[in-house]
Each structure stands twice: as C-alpha cells, then as structure tokens.
Amino acid sequence: MARRKFATLKSFLDYIGIEGDRTIFTWVSASEGERFANVIKGVTAKVQALGPATKLVKEL
Amino acid sequence: MEKRLIKKDALTGIIGKIAQEAVVFAPVKVEDNVLFKALEKGEEPFLTYANSKNAPKNHFFPRSEVMLRYTRTAKGVEFAGGQKEAEATVLFGVRPCDARSFVLLDLLFDQEKYKDPYYIDKRQKATIVALACVHPPYATCFCTSVDGHPLSADGADVLLTDLGEEFLAEFVTPKGEKLLKYFGDVKADAAAEAKKEAVAEQAAKEIKSHIPAREVKPIMDANFDSPFWNTIHQKCIACGTCTYLCPTCHCFDITDEMKRDDGRRLRNWDSCMYPMFTKETSGHNPRPTQRERWRQRAMHKFSYYPENFNAIACVGCGRCVMYCPVNLDIRKIVTDISKL
Amino acid sequence: MENIEKKLREEAKRLLEEKRVDALVGFEAGTLPLTATPCFITSPEEADRLVWNAFCSQNLAKYVHDLISQHHNSQKRVKPEDRKKKVVGVVARGCTTRSIVLHLQERQYGRDEVTIIGVPCEGYVDRKALTAALDGADIREGSLTGDRLDILTAEGKKEIPLQDVLADNCRTCRFNNPIIHDVMIGEPAPAMPGAVQEYAEVEEFEKLSTEERWRYFTKEMSKCIRCYACRQACPSCYCPTCFVEQTQPQWVGLGEDATDTQVFQLMRLFHMVGRCVDCGSCVSVCPMGVDLRKFLKKLDKDVFDFFGNRAGVSLDDPPPLSTFKExxxxxxxxxx
Amino acid sequence: MQNPYIPYPVEVVKIVTEVDTKDIKTFRLAFVNKEDEEKFKYIPGQFAELSIFGKGESPIGIASSPTQPGYVEFTVQKAGVVTSALHEMEVGTRMGLRGPLGNSWPIEFLEGKNVVIVGGGFAFTTLRSLINYMIFGDNRKRFGKITVVYGARNPGLLIYKDELEAWSKRDDIDLNVTVDKGDAAWKGREGFVPTVCKEVGPSPENAVTVICGPPIMIRFTLPVFFELGFSKETIITSLEMRMKCGIGKCGRCNVGSKYVCKDGPVFTFAELDKLTRDF
Incomplete structure (x- = not known):
C-alpha cells in the first residue's frame, strides 16, 4: 500500500512542477549497508544537480 | 464643495497621472475575476465593471498582515512592531456600497479606546474616489435597504457620476480636494447638478431588491431562541465565502509563525462560519453548530452592530448572495425574520 | 425533465409518507434566476418543493454524510437498546452515488441508513462559465427550453446553448447514471459524448515543461483566498479536524503566504487519491475560480492508469489505497 | 498612537507549582522596562494576554493585586499551545505581556458593603487578586465583612495554599475552604461549594457576592444565593470565552452585543439576563 501511495505522490508532485528527482523512493533493509550508502550517494548527487529547493519553501 | 466636469475618455489618463504620485488601487480584470487591487505597471483599470469580486476593504484590512516581528537571540526574544508604514494610496472606482463599508469599519477600528493602528494608518493615507452606480449593476443590489444609495458619497472623498456625455466629479472632503489638480478646470454648472439629481432618482428606482433591514432588530432580539434558526442553516457548508467577500466582515485570528530564529505574529481573516472560531481549548464550543453560527452572523450585522454603533453592518452589495455556493440568501433570512 | 420532477416529487412523498426515510435531501429552486439550492424535507407536504434540473450542481452526498454522522454522534450516549435508526433519503445522480459508494467503502455509514432516489443526469450548468458567456452581465431572468438557455440581462436578451456552459466534469462524465439506487426515476440518461476524452486536458498539461506546470499551479493557487469552500463542499472531505486546523503541531500557516496556500491545496488534493469522484462541487463552489480539476483529474487518471481503479464505481472494489497487488x-x- | 497589540517585554522571575497534578502553575512576571509597569496599571478582575513568541497569546486573569508592586502574577493551567509552552518555561525567560484588558471587579460598588467571595477550582485567580487588594493595609477599612468560600475537588487541587493558611489566621476575613472529597491528611471541611455556601449562609443585607468557577458550580450555587435573598444585581461573575485581540475587534468573544474582552469579563447576573445567551 505504501508503494501505491508513493507511486501516486511522486507522479503528482512531478505533475504540479516539483522536479521528479526531488521525490525519490526506494527500499533499503537494515542489513544492506553498501546499498544504503549507494542510495544516499545517488540521491545526494541528484539533488545537488538540481540545486537548492525554492518551491514550497516558506520565507517569513 | 468643488465640482468638476470631465470628458468620459479622460478617466484612464487621470488614473495614470495619479499613479505617478500615489499607489492606485482600482478594479482590474484578472482572467475571469474583476479584482480590486494595486495597479501594477502596464495594468489597465477596468472601469466598465459592475463590482469587484473582492471587497476594497482588503486594502485596509488585508487577508493577512504582520503585526509584530521577533528574533530569538542569546539574551532572549527581541521584538518590535512589524507594521510597515502605509504609503499614500488612492482607491479609484470604489462602488458607493463599498465606500460605505469604510465608514462602518471606522466605527470598529477607530474607536475612542483601543485604536487599531494597522487599519487606521492605511485608512488615513488613502483617498477614496467612488464611482456612482448610475445603473445598479446587479438584481441582488439592496444598498437602499441598508442606509445606502447608488449615488451616495458616504465614505468617499471624491464621487464620480456618469452623466452620459461626461463625468461629474464632486470633491466631498478636503482629502478629495487634493486630487482636484488632476481633474481639469471645467466647473460643473447647475444643469449638471440637476442632471445628477435625475440620475440619482432613477438609479434608486432601479434597485428592485428590498429587505426590512432597519425593522428586524427588535424582532431578532426577541427571537433569539426561535425555532426559525433551527432550519435555515442546514444547507450551509460552513465555508467562509460570505465573510471573506463581505465588505464589512472584519473578524480576525492572530497566529504566530517561526522559522529558525525569526518569527512573526500575523493577523489573518477568520470567519464566524468556521466551527473553530469560538472553540475553546477545553473542547467546549459556545456556538456548537452552524445554527448558532448563522444566528451570530445575522445578529452581528442586524442587531449587535446597530446596538453598539447605531449602524447596520451590511452595505447591500450582494456579494454573499451571489457567491454563496449553496444560495443561502441573507435577504431571504432578514425578510423571513421580519415576519416572525 | 418536468416529467422526472413530477415523478421525483411523487416518489419523495411516498417515501416520507411510508416513513421509509426520516429526512430527504434534494434540490429546490434558488432565490436567483437559473439556480437550484439544496433543501431538506421531512414531511410529505414539502415534497412539492423538489426540483431536478440542469442547475442542481452540488454533490448532496456531502449532506448525507453530515446528517448521518450527526445522528451517530447524537446516539453515542444513548443505551444501545434505545438507539434510534435514522434513514436519510437523497436525490442522487451518478457522481452523488459514487460518493455514497465511497462512504460505504470507507465505512462511514451503513447501506440501510441511506435511501437513494436515483436520477439520470445530462450535466449541470457551471455558473462561472455562464457568467463568462454573458461577459459578466447580471442575469435578471432566465429559462431553459430543451438545450437552449434564454437569458435576460441588463444589456438585453441572449440565447446560450446549454452545451456551451456545462461544467467540465459533466462534459466528460463517464458515470452520469446512478451506480446504485433504491428507486430510479425516469430512464437512464444517454452517455456523455465527451467521456472518451476524459483525460485529454490532463494529457495536454503533462506535455508542458516542469516549470510551465509549476507556473500554472502557483498561478492558480494564488487566486485561493483560503475560504475552504472546496473542502467544505467535498463529500470526500469529512475528517473531523482538517490538518489545516490542527494546532499541535500546526502543519501549515493560516495566512495568505503563497507557500502556505500551495501546501494546503496540495495536501487536500492529495487526500483525494482514489477518492475524487469528479463531481465538480469544489470547482463550482470556489468563489475565485481556481482550476482545481486540472489537478484532481490527474489523481484520478493515475489511479486508473496505475491500479485500474475508478473512485466509487463499485461497492465490491476496495479503496485503491487500502489494498495492493503483487x-x-x-x-x-x-x-x- | 499607542499600538494595543504590542506586548510589554517581561521576564519570568518566579514559578510556583500550585497543585499535585503539576498542571497549574503561578508565574511571576517582572517588567523589563520599569516605565512599562507604570503603564500597566490594573484593577483586580482584569486580565492580560500572555505572549509567547512563536506560539501565540493566551488571555489569563491577573492573579496578583495592584497592592503588590514590582511584578504581576498569573496562575495558568496547562491546556493549549500557549499555556503548554508557558509551562515549559524557566525562571529568567523573557516573554510578552499585553494589557491590562477588560473591565474589573467593581471596587467602588463593593466599597462599604459586605463582600462574599465564592470560588471554585482554578478559577480562584482573580478572586485572590481581589481578596489581597481588599485586605491590604488601609484598604481593609473600605469594605465590610469579607466572607470567602473556596472549594476544589480534592486537597491537592487547592491553589495558593500558603495564602489560604495566612488568611485563615486573620480575624477580619471569614475563610471557608472546602474540598469535594478529602484525603487522610485533610482536616478541613468536606462538601460541594453550593452546600457550603448554604451552611455559611451570608446575609444579603448590604452585601455583594462575587462568584467565579466552573459553569456547573455556578449553576448550583446561584439558587443558593437567590434563596438567601441576594438579587441578580448583587451577584457578580466573570465570563470566559475564546479570545484573540482582547480589545473588541476580532469578533469572537461576544455574548449578544457585548464583548467579553472589552465590556467584560465581569458582569452582574442582572446584566447577563439582558444579553442573548451564547456561552
């Protein structure tokens, strides 16, 4: 069910104009240390490529 | 009182000139909505409009405004009033009903004790140029039932009346007279005034919607617990459309917001139609259902305001009637109450 | 239509006389020309107030939910053996019944607590489209004859084809006849021709660039005045306390900050995944004309594309977000 | 123009946990700027908005008496966002204080009369302010007999225990403290406030009753006083409503045409009778 929610959420955020690479989902088990590291590296790289988020960010 | 006649096509030019010296608010067509808003560069005022969807009160009492700002420091929180000093503004093309709403709001925000500096500052620095309703625009207009008139100058500093070939500009207050220089030097003659009289009479006749607003106060007071209130609210969906579009509604909420060490205290519109409006921390709500909330809205406008300020808190613009999503018509409610 | 109205009144009268319903939600004529407004009827004599026409816009399932849950609350402190049952009758078109199906799936009330008087539907008039078609002129008088609206405004007479001012959700409606009913009035309506292009608008929008889509989203949301009419009119929005009104923690600011409005709308919209029946109520009640449907229809499309589900079209389907497939x-x- | 929405900066100088359940505390606040104290001149029965930046404001009755210079005290029950934040605070914290707001107990009307004070639970705060005001120095001579009936559900929920002790030793104040149900250590009176009022039986002769407590207590106590011969004009209470601005603008705390924040919170029952009831 989580998979269904994430599938629609990612698609919807992309649809309203939030870059797809900012909404990332994956499964990582506690035993998959290396995979976890790779995921974090990959996500960081994607987000760095996009630069700081300005959409939906509130400034007082 | 100074009176001038101006050519019909001169209005846009006048607004342009005023805009060089003050911020001008005017009706503007934005997609399908006519909004009363600050004219931005290159934006054309829309002067053939009926009335704006939002009420011009928004300028004095905005949807949201900063009351106070604060910062968390090592010494503790430091704070200061967050009020920006208001700029000189001209509200151009306000309909007489909406102009009257300013008079009603002044009664509340500018009382002897407890003056509201946010409202008063903007109000004092604004000049109101009203545009008379030579032909009242909507079948739902009922200003004449609530002490208004389609050609009323109540609340206005300058009143413009379309006399067919030209506009009559009446400078009703000293504040209004400061705008004289923009309106040329053709003084209005007796003929123009006579014409205005005739227009005024005709315009009032064109108002077809009448409600017994002045008569209902004692009936309402006596019928606070009447079963009448048990059914009228049923279809109300408890949205705030009527109150948010109303030129006289003024209820607000105060909330704090923080981001890291900086924060602000805001006042935001609130609505007596919302269940949360009076809900207490304990969970107790003195107005537990839409029945009490509707009664409050009706009583506030037609009983409490008259009692406290000797004025009905309604200008008859008809916005709540036209835009209520479920057609809960305040005119019908007032009329029905009068028959109790 | 007139025939349907006559039958509807007879049926309503019968249900009330036979005490098969305690209250009935339908439409009556509004106080403005070319409008209808929700009404609540509890006695057979009142049945003659009922109307059924192209101006009945709201999704009445909203009231069904409200009435039944109010009744449930009122029974909480009553001993089980003394509890009374209340049956709410409702005049329901396709989308209204979809909402009822959704309520039943989400266990909001029992099937035996609602009596559905099904009516065929060929779409309702979008008030804002009508105003736009009249260039903002105030409607003084109006009537509907067949497929033609005859309107008198301050500027004069005008004829408008009904088709031109139907609500967008009606034009592309796939379920204009009741999904479930207890009584059906009249014959089922013919399918709406636009149904085949149900998602055309969404597909067009998907083709835009990310930034173009974001610009459109922010522009539309900037119109919102946070009156919550959309939420209040929506039969699927029935949380006892909306996240906007929660204070501990406060999820979203209450002012007119653009991001707060965007977050409010985004969250509300996303709560509609697999739950939006495309009744158009939120759109029709919005005083500012925010294009909510552009976004809701996307959720509808995704749920259909991804999981093959359409909200509230079958009592046997589980809600799409409370089930899964391998x-x-x-x-x-x-x-x- | 004085901005009535801007609070005065104050510092928490003392915190007293009043009850066993620890959810009622008294906060003593001192003005950061001495001149603000001068501007914050108050009368017993008034309230103020306690302002916690980042959280909001909460209207609370003033528990101290103007005869206690140098600080202002508030007794606060932990309930909502602001009061919970307040309960987290430590001595030395800075916050804001806005007021004084509302009318007050009608001191002039009470002068020369016997005063009966009836309080229940944690609503005793502004009554404490009034008592301390009346018994302070020469003030005492301005009032007749002072009778106090104060009740709580159990001994652990009585607030201002030290003061109750001190008052009980004075002979110019008839103090009757009661609890609904006592415990092993409780040697005082047991019984509900209405019953105790009946037992104490104050004379209505030249007397005024000031009553403050939970609605249910008020509902059952009122008939007792009517029976004793008090008129609606001589029974005074203080109302509570959800408030925001505190100055009659934000539009939520009205009872009929009167705003609890501005025209109240203190009303006589004769006045309340004339108002359309919505509370």
Missing part, C-alpha cells in the same frame, strides 16, 4: 507499479522506485 505486480503494482514500481518503476518509480530508485535503484542505484
């Missing part, structure tokens, strides 16, 4: 879409999952 082979559900997972191409979106990141795999470095």
């Amino acid at each position: 082979d559900d879409k997972e191409d979106f999952i990141y795999n470095p």
